[in-house]
Amino acid sequence: MAASGREHVLSLYRLLLKESKKFPSYNYRTYALRRVRDAFRENRTVEDPKVVEELLNRARESLAIIQRQIKMPGKTKKGFLQECHKRITV
DSSP states (O other), X not given: OOHHHHHHHHXXXXXXXXXXXXXXXXXXXXXXXXXXXXXXXXXXTOOOHHHHHHHHHHHXXXXXXXXXXXXXXXXXXXXXHHHHHHHOOO
């Protein structure tokens, strides 16, 4: 992976962690942090550019979900966990 691509991935990873830390609920916060870390760790050896781009797109979608959820904390626990489980698979 090119240096600029690596920097982009690390920047996205840090942003996902930063946004995940904003959840007021301890359970949501730790779940999101764990899923982000696990997903990036699981895919750290991927080198195929097409697969990397697909994973980055999923990460961006996950970031949007996390940011939206933080702004609208009234969503039910079940709905949040289902949405995160589907999307935070970077």
